[in-house]
Amino acid sequence: MLMLKCPNCGVTAEETEFAPGGEAHLTRFASGSEDQAFSDYLFARKNPRGVHFERxxxxxxxxxxxxxxxxxxxxxxxxxxxxxxxxxxxxxTAAVKAKRPEWEGFK
Amino acid sequence: MSNAISILNGATFDGAVKITEAGLRGMITLRGDLSSVQLKSAVSAVVGLGIPTQRKINRGPKGGVAWMSPDELLLLVDYDNADAIVAEITTAMAGEHHMAVNVSDARAVFLIEGQGAREVLAKGAPVDLSTDAFRVGDLRRSRIGQLAAAFWMTEDDHFELVCFRSVGAFMFDWLSNAAREGSVPKYF
Incomplete structure (x- = not known):
């Protein structure tokens, strides 16, 4: 079971108390931006096997x-x-690197 | 004006553990900067209590203050005075960003009392309710079954639980079922 610690209320709770919000740290492209950039923002996700940053x-x-x-x-x-x-x-990032030395870093 | 009644009008269930719908309770949601001096004095003026620390509830003769999130408190007050207290807070908080709303009629309150109350809640909430982990004055927002709820312990084996009024009847049924005679293991 996935257990997360909420940094806002300090509770370590199980997954069913949380709602997933998808990949984190997306750069948002609004109307007026390039079609390709907007399309990538909407649909393209990194989704690697392994280290994820999520909301x-x-x-x-x-x-x-x-x-x-x-x-x-x-x-x-x-x-x-x-x-x-x-x-x-x-x-x-240091904690990830310590556990996954082969991880290429956040980009 | 019509008479206000609570969702189940004080229904009770006597099983291994007693479940009671607490009737009309005054509740005020107060949001703002919890570290603010102005908010602190406003809360102190209406319930005579300080701001609780993270996931705690302060209770006193005039009511209670529950920590709901980093920017939200739930004030437990007298039902009939709730609107007047909201007005008092609004005056006291003038000039500072905040929100105070009387939510008394939007919530239902239940009492879970008796030996085994911890076990009854633990059936539905993904929360460590062992005697070391959950004590008098602790508060937890979580879920009971699939219903969002907050509960706290007023004394040993005595819990108060608050949830949305719209799901109050289902909450009562859920708790009553969990508190049936012979169904509560002595775990904690």
């Missing part, structure tokens, strides 16, 4: 959004962090 919402708890770094192959959670950031913080 989650503590739907049955405090109701707040946050980010999680986890491995989709093992369900290992490297860490959760604030929703108010557009890139993973250094301690999170």
């Amino acid at each position: 989650w919402r503590h739907a049955f708890g405090c109701g707040k959004w946050f980010h999680a770094a986890r491995c989709t192959a093992t369900l290992e959670v490297f860490g959760t962090y604030t929703g108010q950031t557009s890139t993973p913080p250094d301690d999170i």
Whole structure:
């Protein structure tokens, strides 16, 4: 079972208390941008096997959004962090790197 | 004006654990910056209590203050005074970004009382309810079955639970079923 710690209310809860919000740190392209960029923003996801950065919402708890770094192959959670950031913080990327030395880094 | 009644008008279920619909309870949602001095004094003025820390509830003779999220409190007050208290808070919070709403009639409150109350809740909530992990004054927003709910412990084996009024009847049925005689294991 996937267990996440909500950084907003400090609860470590199981997956059923949360609602998934898909890939994190997308660059949003609105109307007026290039067709290809808009299309990629809407439909193209990295979806690698392994390290993912995702958005989650503590739907049955405090109701707040946050980010999680986890491995989709093992369900290992490297860490959760604030929703108010557009890139993973250094301690999170360091935690991923420590567990997955071959990981190429966030880009 | 018609008389207000709660969702189940005080229904009770006597099983291994007693389930009671608590009747009319005053509840005010207060959102704002919880570290603000102005909000702190506004809360103190109406319920005589301080701002609770994360996932805690403060209770006193005038009511209670429950920590609901990093920017939200639930004030437990007298039902008849709820509107007046909202007005008082609005005045006290003038000039500061906040929201205070009387949600008394949008919520249902249940009491879960008796030995085994922890087990009854644990049947539906993905929460560690062991005696070490959940104590008097602790509050948890989670779910019971598929229903969003918040609950806290008022004294040992006595819980109060709040959920949306629209699902109050189902919540009562769910809790009553979970509290049937002979169905509650002595786990905690």
